[in-house]
Amino acid sequence: MWDKIEHNGQEVWVLPVTAYGPPVPETLWHYIGYVCRHGADAHLAGQSRRFQQLVATFHSEEEAREAGYEEGRRLADQTDAATA
Known part of the structure; x- marks a missing residue:
């Protein structure tokens, strides 16, 4: 499921995804957001x-x-710096 935090007036949405198919005991993960x-x-x-x-x-x-x-958070900070 997507999860959200707020940082510097922006929303950061993240979805962990399995690296290689369905979860198993040694599942590795990536993320998108x-x-x-x-x-x-x-x-x-x-x-x-x-x-x-x-x-x-x-x-x-x-x-x-x-x-x-x-x-x-790093991207949100870059966006704030660019608009300041």
């Missing part, structure tokens, strides 16, 4: 910044989610 302003329609071009990590793997769903949040 996007950053947008509150109330934005993330499906419209220019309303969100999408990101993903499909090369590095994480050893748990939570580890992938936290890595995604970290990347999303």
Whole structure:
């Protein structure tokens, strides 16, 4: 499921995804996500910044989610710096 945090007035959405098919005891994870302003329609071009990590793997769903949040916060900070 998608999870969301708020950072510097923006929403950071992250979805951990399994690296190689259905979950098994040693499942590795990736993540996909996007950053947008509150109330934005993330499906419209220019309303969100999408990101993903499909090369590095994480050893748990939570580890992938936290890595995604970290990347999303970094992008949100870059967006704030660019508009300041």
